[in-house]
Amino acid sequence: MNIKEKIIEAEKRIRPYLRETPLEFSYSLSKMTGCEVHLKLENIQITGSFKARGALNKILSLKDSTSKIVTASTGNHGLGVANALSVTRKEGTIYLPQNASSAKVEAIKLRGIPVEFYGDNCEETEQHVRKLADATNQIYVSPYNDEEVMAGQGSIGVELLRQLPDLDAVFISVGGGGLIAGIASYLKAVNPKIKVVACLPENAPVMYECIKAGKIIEVAEKPTISDATAGGIEAGSITFALCQEWVDEYVTVTEEEIIATMKLVIRQHHLIIEGSAGVAVASLLKVKSQCLGKKVVVLICGGNVSEAVLKSIICN
């Protein structure tokens, strides 16, 4: 089965449990940019982010396996796996670092999924969980380096071509690259002319630096409000070669640009969007002159913003 077929299969597999999220025409962003701008609202996906797709496709694809499932995450991937466990009634545990925010811990626990704590940061937690999974024959679900996870995120591409068959370009923020690799693999297989633009914070342009280096490298990162795209890319990640093959352009944006865009979307669309989604909208604003008159989709990848971050954005 090639990747396009895997994505079509994923879309069918997850359909009964997840939302086909709306594609919202943005009058205001269209006016600002001169493009025809549509927002793909994954912030109103179940769990508040696209991560529900990949996690659910992965866990549904395990079928009757009775192995327990583990993952490490403080954020949207953890919630996505928790939702998938709840839907499939499979057993599993979400591991979090000791300092994970209580709101995120609570959101996972509310779904009735066990939570364990290990380590002082995500990397420590993840290393622990991978070793544990190997030693105890549990299945570790990667947030991006997994074909079924990536195919699940790619289901967004299937929806996009149903909702806007003649789209010209899509702006997608990039962390580990599962989202953009999934969507681009599908869109390019159907229509190679669709332009795929990767969007990253200047403070943590990990995939972009790897692409420039021609291989996966360690990239120094500064803090970013786009926390969902932060973090290194693991050696051998399947997403790297797909980004090499399918991404047409990389755009980076500053923290100021991201924050201004998050405010703009609150003001104009009354939607709370994550920093990582702000990265994609800000990237469109930055290169808008390339898109005049074109049909452009911006992926609003999630909306799980903490009250503290929301305050920091709108109370100043």
Next chain:
Amino acid sequence: MNIKEKIIEAEKRIRPYLRETPLEFSYSLSKMTGCEVHLKLENIQITGSFKARGALNKILSLKDSTSKIVTASTGNHGLGVANALSVTRKEGTIYLPQNASSAKVEAIKLRGIPVEFYGDNCEETEQHVRKLADATNQIYVSPYNDEEVMAGQGSIGVELLRQLPDLDAVFISVGGGGLIAGIASYLKAVNPKIKVVACLPENAPVMYECIKAGKIIEVAEKPTISDATAGGIEAGSITFALCQEWVDEYVTVTEEEIIATMKLVIRQHHLIIEGSAGVAVASLLKVKSQCLGKKVVVLICGGNVSEAVLKSIICN
């Protein structure tokens, strides 16, 4: 055609142009209340509120009429009519008071619909527009006192019974009563056991006072953050008798309760909801002990919150 049939027809008529909004299970509100709580997300309807439904059904029901359309509104109804004019390519004008907020004026103008200004407040604008419509043979679209508008709002009832066929109760905020009258007329026709709870701000419980008086009366109002439900009910409104017939219970909530609830929904669901939607959630919290173990829907009627109001809620 009886009202149930009119609502079924409305739902079919508007379906190609509007969203079937998600019904979101609320883990957190379910835990807080002991009920099974589902939020009907009309805040992510096109135009950001349910008003898009009634306005579109009304204007589509005019079919080939070439009469121009007028309405008076500063808020969601104006945007609903603007959207309907844009969809149907009919001619019309939205009248606003001189002091209407620039954000709302801009949202209507972005849809390419002409805007005119008259008077110092909504009542003056509305009186002017009604006279104008009579004098010039234009069609005035009422925000609630119109069978087709009400049937359009009632389409939410059709969706609810598809999404949650065995629901026990529904909490709906009430201003002019078009929303609750439409939804209740459908739900009660299908299953009279579904409990319909009307939710109002203590500061402006207009319909509740009218019901207690047994007739439509002038009710003194204090300012409320639930501005979308504020304002008197016009003499002879068709919504009054339907509320008399179908509403099982009235709940009123304070401004503090409304604001606390809006904050809660931002924190737990990452959704910006209007004061009027906060009224419905706050009402559920107030009478939660009546709903233990029941399947309850709370109507999140809109999400068009200005930046200033949002700041006033979360920056303190």
